[in-house]
Amino acid sequence: MNMYSTFQKYLQNELAGIQSAGLYKNERIIVSPQGASIRLSTGQEALNFCANNYLGLSDNKELIEAAKQAMDSRGFGMSSVRFICGTQDLHKQLEAAIAGFFGTEDSILYAACFDANGGVFEPLLNDRDAIISDSLNHASIIDGVRLCKAVRYRYANADMEDLEKQLKLAQSQRFRLIVTDGVFSMDGNVAPMDKIYELAQKYDAMIMVDESHSAGVVGKTGRGTTELFDLRGKVEIITGTLGKSFGGAIGGFTTGKKEIIDMLRQRSRPYLFSNSIPPAITAAGIKMFEIMDRTNELQDKLHANTDYFVEKMKAAGFDIKPTQSSICAVMLYDAKLSQDMAAKLLDRGIYVTGFYYPVVPKDLARIRVQISAGHEKEHLDKCITAFTKTGKELGVIK
Numbered sequence: 001m002n003m004y005s006t007f008q009k010y011l012q013n014e015l016a017g018i019q020s021a022g023l024y025k026n027e028r029i030i031v032s033p034q035g036a037s038i039r040l041s042t043g044q045e046a047l048n049f050c051a052n053n054y055l056g057l058s059d060n061k062e063l064i065e066a067a068k069q070a071m072d073s074r075g076f077g078m079s080s081v082r083f084i085c086g087t088q089d090l091h092k093q094l095e096a097a098i099a100g101f102f103g104t105e106d107s108i109l110y111a112a113c114f115d116a117n118g119g120v121f122e123p124l125l126n127d128r129d130a131i132i133s134d135s136l137n138h139a140s141i142i143d144g145v146r147l148c149k150a151v152r153y154r155y156a157n158a159d160m161e162d163l164e165k166q167l168k169l170a171q172s173q174r175f176r177l178i179v180t181d182g183v184f185s186m187d188g189n190v191a192p193m194d195k196i197y198e199l200a201q202k203y204d205a206m207i208m209v210d211e212s213h214s215a216g217v218v219g220k221t222g223r224g225t226t227e228l229f230d231l232r233g234k235v236e237i238i239t240g241t242l243g244k245s246f247g248g249a250i251g252g253f254t255t256g257k258k259e260i261i262d263m264l265r266q267r268s269r270p271y272l273f274s275n276s277i278p279p280a281i282t283a284a285g286i287k288m289f290e291i292m293d294r295t296n297e298l299q300d301k302l303h304a305n306t307d308y309f310v311e312k313m314k315a316a317g318f319d320i321k322p323t324q325s326s327i328c329a330v331m332l333y334d335a336k337l338s339q340d341m342a343a344k345l346l347d348r349g350i351y352v353t354g355f356y357y358p359v360v361p362k363d364l365a366r367i368r369v370q371i372s373a374g375h376e377k378e379h380l381d382k383c384i385t386a387f388t389k390t391g392k393e394l395g396v397i398k
């Protein structure tokens with residue numbers, strides 16, 4: 001017996017276990033651009049309500065044109081990390097645009113926000129310091145914290161009493177960093193940044209917020225939670241992605257205090273040892289922030305769409321988690337019901353995903369609907385009608 005044949009049996013067993021627990025992830029194949037309306041490999045057309053395409057920019061013509069032009073003027077790939085020969089004028093321009101958008105001092109690009117979060121803690125903090133992290137923070141924050149030797153404290157999701165308790169426990173450490181997602185992706189709730197800021201003042205701590213689901217969405221002009229809570233320039237570290245609202249391609253960033261960004265350029269491993277993002281993506285990113293500066297139309301439409309959807313769904317009798325983002329959790333509680341309902345909705349041309357344990361707590365299964373500025377009123381109405389019909393058939397609403 002060679003090692004792989006034993007290992008193969010082990011993997012086959014584990015995979016069968018995932019299958020029989022009903023947790024195996026199958027991927028649906030899309031054969032059109034990402035957008036409000038998509039075509040699947042089965043030939044079915046569906047309205048997409050489960051993309052992170054909040055501003056509807058995934059198939060935006062201006063971004064595509066900017067990407068094409070950059071391929072002509074700056075080539076296809078960089079074949080280098082930034083500090084050797086992977087920095088173009090475009091990368092510096094995009095970093096400046098990100099800082100301008102968030103009202104911060106400087107920014108640093110990564111291949112993804114997963115890398116930004118993976119590379120932010122270890123270079124800045126050590127075993128004399130404390131990281132105080134929300135229990136529902138994104139996997140990439142959890143992994144990044146694991147790579148750092150700082151003492152870890154965890155507080156219950158958005159629970160400010162618990163945060164205060166943890167801050168008290170962390171008083172003997174040298175530096176304290178509170179870490180939170182801006183919007184929590186399963187409920188759509190916004191981190192209470194005003195309270196977090198007060199506690200950070202009171203107990204002498206710094207703040208890092210991951211704006212992946214909030215940038216472009218939250219706040220009147222989509223500048224994220226620091227806009228919503230009037231804290232622009234007051235948070236030390238913001239991380240985010242170019243893979244959601246901001247065109248949805250790929251790329252991540254950390255933005256904030258100048259010296260922090262400077263240190264990350266010197267010591268952050270996913271930055272130092274991973275390739276530069278390509279010119280096309282970088283140029284489209286610059287164009288994207290130009291659009292953000294030029295107009296607030298997309299944010300206005302997104303907010304109006306979200307309000308409309310939530311109001312109509314509540315009126316239809318659905319149990320919707322309070323949301324301050326464009327994530328709308330339709331609570332069903334029962335795991336099987338969430339899967340049956342999502343399947344029936346797809347038959348009706350509405351693409352949504354049902355989430356259940358262990359992705360969300362036991363008995364809190366739900367369908368997560370994500371609203372986009374790319375949706376027209378007729379799309380929203382179709383979705384609401386399909387939900388209402390299906391909800392009645394399955395006894396979710398009367």
Ligand SMILES: *Cc1c(COP(=O)(O)O)cnc(C)c1O
Binds near residue numbers: 241252
């Ligand atoms: C999506 C997401 C990420 C990962 O972003 P990528 O750029 O896709 O790696 C990180 N943090 C949060 C909170 C996210 O929602």
